[in-house]
Amino acid sequence: MTVIAPAGFEAAGVAAGIKRSGALDLAVVVNRGPSQQAAVVFTSNRAQANPILWSKEVAKDGVVSAIVLNSGGANCFTGPEGFQVTHRTAEAAAAALGVAAGDVLVCSTGLIGEQLDGEVLEEGVLSAVNRLGADAAAGEDAARAIMTTDTKPKTVVVDGGAAGARWRIGGMAKGAGMLAPGLATMLVVLTTDAALEASVLDRALRQATRVSFDRLDSDGCMSTNDQVTLLASGASGVVADEAEFTAALSAACLDLAAQLQADAEGASHDITIEVLGAVTEDDAVEVGRSVARNNLFKAAIFGNDPNWGRVLAAIGTTAAPFDPYLVDVSMNGVRVCHAGRPDRPRDEVDLAPRATHVRIELHAGEASATILTNDLTHDYVHENSAYAS
Amino acid sequence: MTVIAPAGFEAAGVAAGIKRSGALDLAVVVNRGPSQQAAVVFTSNRAQANPILWSKEVAKDGVVSAIVLNSGGANCFTGPEGFQVTHRTAEAAAAALGVAAGDVLVCSTGLIGEQLDGEVLEEGVLSAVNRLGADAAAGEDAARAIMTTDTKPKTVVVDGGAAGARWRIGGMAKGAGMLAPGLATMLVVLTTDAALEASVLDRALRQATRVSFDRLDSDGCMSTNDQVTLLASGASGVVADEAEFTAALSAACLDLAAQLQADAEGASHDITIEVLGAVTEDDAVEVGRSVARNNLFKAAIFGNDPNWGRVLAAIGTTAAPFDPYLVDVSMNGVRVCHAGRPDRPRDEVDLAPRATHVRIELHAGEASATILTNDLTHDYVHENSAYAS
Numbered sequence: 001m002t003v004i005a006p007a008g009f010e011a012a013g014v015a016a017g018i019k020r021s022g023a024l025d026l027a028v029v030v031n032r033g034p035s036q037q038a039a040v041v042f043t044s045n046r047a048q049a050n051p052i053l054w055s056k057e058v059a060k061d062g063v064v065s066a067i068v069l070n071s072g073g074a075n076c077f078t079g080p081e082g083f084q085v086t087h088r089t090a091e092a093a094a095a096a097l098g099v100a101a102g103d104v105l106v107c108s109t110g111l112i113g114e115q116l117d118g119e120v121l122e123e124g125v126l127s128a129v130n131r132l133g134a135d136a137a138a139g140e141d142a143a144r145a146i147m148t149t150d151t152k153p154k155t156v157v158v159d160g161g162a163a164g165a166r167w168r169i170g171g172m173a174k175g176a177g178m179l180a181p182g183l184a185t186m187l188v189v190l191t192t193d194a195a196l197e198a199s200v201l202d203r204a205l206r207q208a209t210r211v212s213f214d215r216l217d218s219d220g221c222m223s224t225n226d227q228v229t230l231l232a233s234g235a236s237g238v239v240a241d242e243a244e245f246t247a248a249l250s251a252a253c254l255d256l257a258a259q260l261q262a263d264a265e266g267a268s269h270d271i272t273i274e275v276l277g278a279v280t281e282d283d284a285v286e287v288g289r290s291v292a293r294n295n296l297f298k299a300a301i302f303g304n305d306p307n308w309g310r311v312l313a314a315i316g317t318t319a320a321p322f323d324p325y326l327v328d329v330s331m332n333g334v335r336v337c338h339a340g341r342p343d344r345p346r347d348e349v350d351l352a353p354r355a356t357h358v359r360i361e362l363h364a365g366e367a368s369a370t371i372l373t374n375d376l377t378h379d380y381v382h383e384n385s386a387y388a389s
Numbered sequence: 390m391t392v393i394a395p396a397g398f399e400a401a402g403v404a405a406g407i408k409r410s411g412a413l414d415l416a417v418v419v420n421r422g423p424s425q426q427a428a429v430v431f432t433s434n435r436a437q438a439n440p441i442l443w444s445k446e447v448a449k450d451g452v453v454s455a456i457v458l459n460s461g462g463a464n465c466f467t468g469p470e471g472f473q474v475t476h477r478t479a480e481a482a483a484a485a486l487g488v489a490a491g492d493v494l495v496c497s498t499g500l501i502g503e504q505l506d507g508e509v510l511e512e513g514v515l516s517a518v519n520r521l522g523a524d525a526a527a528g529e530d531a532a533r534a535i536m537t538t539d540t541k542p543k544t545v546v547v548d549g550g551a552a553g554a555r556w557r558i559g560g561m562a563k564g565a566g567m568l569a570p571g572l573a574t575m576l577v578v579l580t581t582d583a584a585l586e587a588s589v590l591d592r593a594l595r596q597a598t599r600v601s602f603d604r605l606d607s608d609g610c611m612s613t614n615d616q617v618t619l620l621a622s623g624a625s626g627v628v629a630d631e632a633e634f635t636a637a638l639s640a641a642c643l644d645l646a647a648q649l650q651a652d653a654e655g656a657s658h659d660i661t662i663e664v665l666g667a668v669t670e671d672d673a674v675e676v677g678r679s680v681a682r683n684n685l686f687k688a689a690i691f692g693n694d695p696n697w698g699r700v701l702a703a704i705g706t707t708a709a710p711f712d713p714y715l716v717d718v719s720m721n722g723v724r725v726c727h728a729g730r731p732d733r734p735r736d737e738v739d740l741a742p743r744a745t746h747v748r749i750e751l752h753a754g755e756a757s758a759t760i761l762t763n764d765l766t767h768d769y770v771h772e773n774s775a776y777a778s
Contacts, residue, residue, distance in 0.1 A: 047705025047713040077701055077714075079730035112698020113731050224702050295684070295765075296773050303774025309501020312466055313613050316436025324436040325466075341468035342502050376684075378767050384685050385692025 002139030002155040005170035006193035008032050008233025012131040013141030016124025018072030018116065024145035026124040029189055030066045030097060030132060035234035038064035039201035040105065041209050043226035049076035050083045051106040054090065055227060058105050062198025065099035067229055068125055069146045069187055071174070073110040076224045085118040092122040096129040107187045107227050109148055109174060143172040146187055149383060150174050154259035160194070160240060160248040167194035167236040169248055173256040186213065186260060188228040190252060194245060195234035204246040205230045212253035215285070216261055216372045217292040228253075261372045266379025269301050271356045272372060279365035283320035287360060288371030290314045298376035301356055306349035308336045311358065322364035330359040391528030391544040394559035395582035397421050397622025401520040402530030405513025407461030407505065413534035415513040418578055419455045419486060419521060424623035427453035428590035429494065430598050432615035438465035439472045440495040443479065444616060447494050451587025454488035456618055457514055458535045458576055460563070462499040465613045474507040481511040485518040496576045496616050498537055498563060532561040535576055538772060539563050543648035549583070549629060549637040556583035556625040558637055562645040575602070575649060577617040579641060583634055584623035593635040594619045601642035604674070605650055605761045606681040617642075650761045655768025658690050660745045661761060668754035672709035676749060677760030679703045687765035690745055695738035697725045700747065711753035719748040 004011050009031060016026040031038075040059040042052055058064065068089050075082045086106045094101035108116070132138065143153035154173040161167045175186025196204075209228055230249070261270050273291050278284035291297055294314035300307035308329045316324050325340035334349045336342070356375075374380075393400050398420060405415040420427075429448040431441055447453065457478055464471045475495050483490035497505070521527065532542035543562040550556045564575025585593075598617055619638070650659050662680050667673035680686055683703040689696040697718045705713050714729035723738045725731070745764075763769075 045702060045705040046707075047701045074698070077698060077726065077729050077731070079728075112696075112702060113726065115731075224698075224705065295769075299770050299773035302770060305774060307501075309463070309466060309613075312436045313434060313501060316434040316613065318435075337466065337502065339468075340466050342466070342504075376770055376773075378770055380684075381688050381691060381765055381767050381770055384688035384765075385694060 001136060001157045001170060002143050002172050003029050003170045003189050003191045004134045004139040005157045006168040006191045006233065006235070008193050008235030009191045010132040010134050011138045011142040012128040012133065013145030014124055014128045014131060016070070016127065017120050018070055018124070024141060025070055025072045026128055027069045027142035027145040028066060028093060028125065028128040028132065029142060029191065029231070031064065031231045031233050033233055033235070035195065035232065036063050036065050036103065037196060037198045037201055037232045038062060039198055039205040039230045041205055041228045043223055045224050047224045049074050049108060049225040050078060050086045051075055051108045052225060052227065053083065054086045055105045055107065058102060063103055064105055064231055065103040066093055066097055067105040067107065067189060068093050069107040070121060071109050071146050071148050073108060073114055073116045074112045074225050075108040075116050076112040078113065078115050081115060085116050085121060088118045089121045089125060092125040093129065096126055105229060107225065109146065109187055109225050112224060146172065146174040148174065149265055151263055154256055154263070156252045156255045158248045158252045160244055161238055165238045167192060167238045167240050169252045171252050171256055173260060175260045186226060188256060190230045190249065192230070192232045193234065193236035194232055194238055194240035195236065196232050196240060196245065200242055201230050201232055204242065204249050207246050208250040208253040211250055212257045215370060216257045217289055257372060261374060264374040265383045266377045267374035268377050269354055269356045269375040271301060271358060271374060272370060274357065274359045274368070274370050275362065276359065276368045277362040277364055278367040279321050281367045281369050284367050284369035285371065286318050286320050287315050287362065288369055290318050291358065292371045292373035295376055301351060302375040302377045304351040306331045306336055306346045306351060311360065312337065312340070315360065322362040326363045328361040332357055390525060390546045390559060391532050391561050392418050392559045392578050392580045393523045393528040394546045395557040395580045395622065395624070397582050397624030398580045399521040399523050400527045400531040401517040401522065402534030403513055403517045403520060405459070405516065406509050407459055407513070413530060414459055414461045415517055416458045416531035416534040417455060417482060417514065417517040417521065418531060418580065418620070420453065420620045420622050422622055422624070424584065424621065425452050425454050425492065426585060426587045426590055426621045427451060428587055428594040428619045430594055430617045432612055434613050436613045438463050438497060438614040439467060439475045440464055440497045441614060441616065442472065443475045444494045444496065447491055452492055453494055453620055454492040455482055455486055456494040456496065456578060457482050458496040459510060460498050460535050460537050462497060462503055462505045463501045463614050464497040464505050465501040467502065467504050470504060474505050474510060477507045478510045478514060481514040482518065485515055494618060496614065498535065498576055498614050501613060535561065535563040537563060538654055540652055543645055543652070545641045545644045547637045547641045549633055550627055554627045556581060556627045556629050558641045560641050560645055562649060564649045575615060577645060579619045579638065581619070581621045582623065582625035583621055583627055583629035584625065585621050585629060585634065589631055590619050590621055593631065593638050596635050597639040597642045600639055601646045604759060605646045606678055646761065650763060653763040654772045655766045656763035657766050658743055658745045658764040660690060660747060660763060661759060663746065663748045663757070663759050664751065665748065665757045666751040666753055667756040668710050670756045670758050673756050673758035674760065675707050675709050676704050676751065677758055679707050680747065681760045681762035684765055690740060691764040691766045693740040695720045695725055695735045695740060700749065701726065704749065711751040715752045717750040721746055
């Protein structure tokens with residue numbers, strides 16, 4: 001079950017011919033209402049793709065009727081012609097659905113700097129609108145159509161509410177490289193049949209992404225096309241409690257973030273970096289990120305080498321307040337460094353499992369944060385050296 | 390010719406038995422005077438090795454008689470015992486040389502978090518002192534003894550002054566991984582027979598490193614053991630002009646930086662990133678660094694893929710003032726992006742040569758900077774995943 005799991009939504013995924021492979025490459029998700037409230041967060045990269053420029057305008061009034069997503073091309077740094085392609089895509093969807101173009105979001109993902117064919121996109125949109133459905137296959141096709149180097153679709157469903165007043169959140173995500181903060185690079189569509197205003201959706205979405213996608217840092221590279229969209233149909237008729245809804249939305253986002261991490265390009269380890277004892281949560285995030293972005297540490301994990309010196313060398317570059325010579329580091333449960341000195345022998349650490357846990361105790365305060373990352377592997381280098389060819 | 394090229398210096402390199410391989414692993418450089426003025430710059434990493442903690446104290450008064458350098462172990466995060474090993478090393482050299490221990494610098498490089506054997510180091514120091522010489526072989530041995538994963542020694546000689554008032558700068562460097570700013574990770578010893586005070590040496594060294602080692606960013610990882618040392622014997626009797634000396638020292642540092650870049654672990658491309666049209670030099674450095682640290686860009690260059698979209702995605706994450714949609718990007722002389730849009734076809738770019746030139750024109754101001762980096766390769770991952778084993 002995917003974005004069509006909550007009541008009020010239809011979806012489709014088609015092969016529009018954007019990808020030369022003939023794979024599914026265009027998805028449409030429609031909110032049939034009764035209400036069309038929405039919230040969207042965008043990449044913080046200043047280099048922004050044309051669909052981001054368009055969608056930012058659409059999202060301003062908190063009303064969104066539909067979203068069109070394509071893989072096979074990012075439509076970024078493609079100039080005014082590229083913007084026209086995005087505009088034409090929204091217009092085509094709007095006409096076919098009988099809604100306003102100003103209520104249609106567009107997302108694109110793929111190679112930067114190549115023009116998309118507006119006619120191909122327009123025909124794809126019409127084909128997708130004709131195939132819209134609320135069955136499982138429709139949701140699955142949509143999730144597959146947004147994949148690039150992803151090896152599998154990522155979907156989630158979370159239920160909320162009480163007996164007689166149930167609501168639901170559904171979601172789909174794509175992303176396998178360029179996973180980095182603010183946001184982890186990806187496209188995500190979340191749907192809910194809860195009856196919530198755009199302002200509530202916006203608060204809930206910002207909180208949920210802050211503790212999920214923003215804590216996923218696969219390779220430190222920030223995308224030009226990131227967009228996380230939350231659409232609410234109100235079809236359940238239930239006004240969800242904001243705190244409960246935010247918690248459920250955070251759970252859905254964390255689930256999708258873990259799926260993105262598990263499918264990161266070429267990775268052989270999923271690394272959870274837990275930072276404890278920081279003065280502030282921001283400090284904990286900075287310390288965790290400095291490790292997540294350290295190529296020497298990431299290569300060591302690939303080689304099943306518990307090289308904790310690289311953890312300390314990485315965190316020593318941060319501005320977070322702590323004494324490097326008081327720090328403890330544990331790897332997969334073995335404390336290899338205590339108070340900035342060797343503790344248990346390295347060879348007690350078993351890094352063979354894919355799931356890797358690094359625990360860093362700063363002993364400077366009470367705040368903590370967890371960052372998700374991956375190792376640096378031969379396959380990562382291979383996939384990213386051959387991407388455009 | 391190396392650190393013994395200027396008059397007043399002797400050096401030696403021996404196999405002390407720190408490296409299991411039996412390779413040269415300990416070097417001593419002695420300043421025989423008549424003066425012992427010196428300047429030193431250190432890593433800006435807060436996680437600092439014991440020899441850094443020691444050497445910072447030694448360097449404070451601007452007087453240095455000798456420097457001991459070992460490979461085979463970083464002596465970092467090794468606690469008070471590790472500091473005692475450094476202290477004992479300096480004491481041993483001081484006693485053998487008849488100088489004060491407080492005038493003996495110590496540098497170490499190798500794996501973090503492993504204790505060095507103080508007795509092995511002391512015996513190595515005595516052996517090296519017994520072999521001190523000012524012949525070419527002595528300087529070459531010293532340059533080899535500080536190598537870790539370096540495939541070749543790095544040395545330089547630059548001459549200065551006018552007829553009848555010549556002076557000379559010699560140098561050696563090690564470093565192949567963890568090459569990153571503030572400083573590029575490495576050990577460097579520079580010698581000169583110019584008669585200059587420590588305060589002049591300090592100004593000259595800070596300026597020279599700022600435009601050379603600080604602009605080299607091989608893998609974004611900052612070391613715990615970086616140290617660049619400049620020793621002046623005054624043996625030429627010539628008080629060099631400060632501006633001329635600074636220029637010559639900068640040339641020597643740039644030469645060594647280029648040798649470090651060319652020998653970076655596993656690299657197949659030496660990438661020069663030239664940033665033009667920035668508002669300030671700091672902005673230009675930030676923009677260049679953001680590209681140098683972008684794994685997706687670096688992997689693309691490894692694959693001979695002129696993926697300029699990754700350049701723009703990288704620079705879009707900076708705070709430097711410029712409009713991403715006015716930027717021009719050229720690769721090896723071919724302008725592939727003009728005003729944020731595709732320009733010449735990608736396939737006109739030949740990335741087969743090892744020397745790679747990326748030119749980024751921001752069109753925001755008059756400042757510029759050049760950053761040196763390397764590509765991200767299978768061999769980089771391999772060497773750094775197997776380092777500790």
